[in-house]
Amino acid sequence: MKEINLENSEIIQVFFFVLLAFISMFMVLIMFFYFSRKKIVKIEVDKKNLEIEHQKELLHSILFAQEEERKRIAQDLHDDISSKLNIVSLNSHLLKTPNLNEEEQMEITNNIIELTQNAIENSRRIAHDLLPPVLEKFGLHAGIEELVEEFNSTKIVKVSFDNQINFDNYPIEKHLHIFRILQELLNNSVRHGKATEISIQFTNFDGQNSCTYIDNGIGFDNSSEEYQKGLGMKNIESRINFLGGQFSFNSQPNEGVIMVFNFK
Known part of the structure; x- marks a missing residue:
């Protein structure tokens, strides 16, 4: 009888050891999948963050390029168009100067024509840079x-x-x-x-x-x-x-x- 009880006790102990081993393996698998999934999620999050950062860089480059283009156009308008029109205006007022001879009037008129033509050509160039007409x-x-x-x-x-x-x-x-x-x-x-x-x-x-x-x-x-x-x-x-x-x-x-x- 004692031998049977001892044998049953050993079987129960083996059963509990096996059960404990299965539980331990199950917990290890759970922890493995948990940390693996966590790592995968982190990789995906990092990837998305890199994509977002890349998109921000592209957006920044677009905005920077647009701002540089605006500055260039503003500079062209000031240097090429505005300055020439100012000189045209000054020459136009010179035509009102009393006692101008014919040669002086012709020189001033030619200056006005030349400057106006240059301003027109430069304005066309600026417009062409913005949107080429052929397109x-x-x-x-x-x-x-x-x-x-x-x-x-x-x-x-x-x-x-x-x-x-x-x-x-x-x-x-x-x-x-x-x-x-x-x-x-x-x-x-x-x-x-x-x-x-x-x-x-x-x-x-x-x-x-x-x-x-x-x-x-x-x-x-x-x-x-x-x-x-x-x-x-x-x-x-x-x-x-x-x-x-x-x-x-x-x-x-x-x-x-x-x-x-x-x-x-």
Whole structure:
């Protein structure tokens, strides 16, 4: 009888040990999943925070660029337009000077005509910088052709342009963003990259519109901090973001630049 009781006691002890082991394993699994889930949630939160911070940087670059553009326009209006009109006004008052001979009147009149013409040309240039008329009248394809022709006319660089996309259904806002992206890239290639050949190609593959931009310039290390913080690239990125697209950019010293971006 004592042997049976002892055996039952040992069975109960084994049972409790097994039960305790299962409970311990269960608690370990719970703790493992809890901390794993917590880590996953933290990673997701950090990722979202990085995305928010990135969006803030893009917004800041847009606002900064807009403010710089306003300052530039204000400076142009003051220096080129306002100053010339002030001189026109002064010359106009000189015409009221008594006893002016014919030669003096002709000289003052010619000054007024020349200054007025310069003011008109400068006002057209400022308006063109804000919104190139060719974009509004004839669309993006014609606007890019005109931009390419302007760069080719310098004889410093040879730019080729090929387009397989119909931009007619795109709103003018998207035309302007794509135009400004190419304008920024072309300026960078010529001024900083010292490129002599540039290729711009628009293609549509499986309903996806994309642009491939290539130059043969001196290139740079696109992993550098200077590139990452560059306002020009931030502006380009913000415009591509507005277009609902993505981009890839590759450049190394002495290997030129290759950029591909898509848009909707």
